[in-house]
Amino acid sequence: MSRPHDRPVGTGRSASVTIGVFDGVHRGHLALVNRVLEGAGRLRGESVVVTFDPHPAAVLAPEHVPPYLTTTAEKIARLRQAGVDRVVVIPFSVELAALTPEEFVDQHLVPRACPAELVIGPDFALGRDRVGDADRLGAIGRARDFKVDVVPARLDGDEVISSSRIRRLIQRGDMPAAARLLGRQPFLAGRVVAGDGRGRTIGVPTANLDVAAARCRPAAGVYAVRVRTGVDPAEIGYPGVMNVGTRPTFDGIGLRFEVHRLDWDGNARDAWWEVDLVDRLREERRFDGAAELAAQIREDIALSRQILSR
The missing domain is CATH 2.40.30.30 (Riboflavin kinase-like)
Known part of the structure; x- marks a missing residue:
């Protein structure tokens, strides 16, 4: 599916890329984005965020899909405001979830994002049964000429900043705490x-x-x-x-x-x-x-x- 913010790119590998759902575009997400921006500057290439629509849970476990913090359009706007050059939105489906990590990288990540480096968090995984963790992605990257950079999780106190934690704060009315994790209201x-x-x-x-x-x-x-x-x-x-x-x-x-x-x-x-x-x-x-x-x-x-x- 072609989308206005998902324009074709050349075959050169010059992009610094991160991938995830990024609901809320909170401070933990921005730690990944900032590393991507640094990488793009170093590579003299593009900064690219790859994300999904709808939320994977809406396809894989619709009875457990979380309430969203940002729509896809709002997410794109905030990522662009943070300085990202391009946002690639991949339609999430049962067929996409069934791909192995290698298939996902070959069919989607490489042709659509052209990574010279892939920036991920420590708990990130993709592909069928979430087997595409940092070690496997590192091996995939070595075979396909991109490196994998693992960024430590961003903490607030002793807890990881996460979309689920922010949702809980909003649902109980604690807006100052939610704003602290989001980096905005x-x-x-x-x-x-x-x-x-x-x-x-x-x-x-x-x-x-x-x-x-x-x-x-x-x-x-x-x-x-x-x-x-x-x-x-x-x-x-x-x-x-x-x-x-x-x-x-x-x-x-x-x-x-x-x-x-x-x-x-x-x-x-x-x-x-x-x-x-x-x-x-x-x-x-x-x-x-x-x-x-x-x-x-x-x-x-x-x-x-x-x-x-x-």
């Missing part, structure tokens, strides 16, 4: 859709974000957030507060993501927003009516301003 993204309009009646207009069910979602509660309204991942964003929950004061049904941009009263219907989750202010709870809820929201807004001004 965790975020949600979605299109603004019609809501009940109740927020405007109490002086706090909100935009309702349609967040994909497969995305990693934070614990219910109220959050200090920054709202990015463009496609540039480097945009700082506008300050706001977001409620994640079921709106128990109004006997709501179903999870909602309601965003109030501070000092703004525009119409964002159908806009695409990315919302950075900065900190959890409190849990969601039932209030004795709209007036008590509005008073609490004013306190939430004041606290959010304080947090976001740091």
Whole structure:
């Protein structure tokens, strides 16, 4: 399958390449990416990241597929922002999973990435039954004229930085810890859709974000957030507060993501927003009516301003 970010290359071996799922593009991933960038500079060649779509678990164990931190498009944007020249996205399938490491390298890695060196983490493995570990890939590389460079795992405290660890932090609402591992704020993204309009009646207009069910979602509660309204991942964003929950004061049904941009009263219907989750202010709870809820929201807004001004 040909994709715009997967353009053909020449036969020369001048690329420094890494390979993996890279969900979230966190600090552990960036350690590999930085080594690739160094290698590409040394080789005077390309820096290339090879990744997969969908997540391998979606094909091999769909009942256990983890919620995603980044879509493929978001992942590519963040890798390009980090300085990567090219991202090769390989469609993951049962047939791909059945390849031996040698078959994968010959059919996909060499023709599509042209590696002079392959950068991997210590626990990386590919091919059928994950037998393509660092030792086997080293042997494969020697026979095919590329070297394998194993980068130590990136730690935070005594634990390896991983996508699964970041998901757990987000799901329990610990955004500062998740941000520390990611190297940036965790975020949600979605299109603004019609809501009940109740927020405007109490002086706090909100935009309702349609967040994909497969995305990693934070614990219910109220959050200090920054709202990015463009496609540039480097945009700082506008300050706001977001409620994640079921709106128990109004006997709501179903999870909602309601965003109030501070000092703004525009119409964002159908806009695409990315919302950075900065900190959890409190849990969601039932209030004795709209007036008590509005008073609490004013306190939430004041606290959010304080947090976001740091």
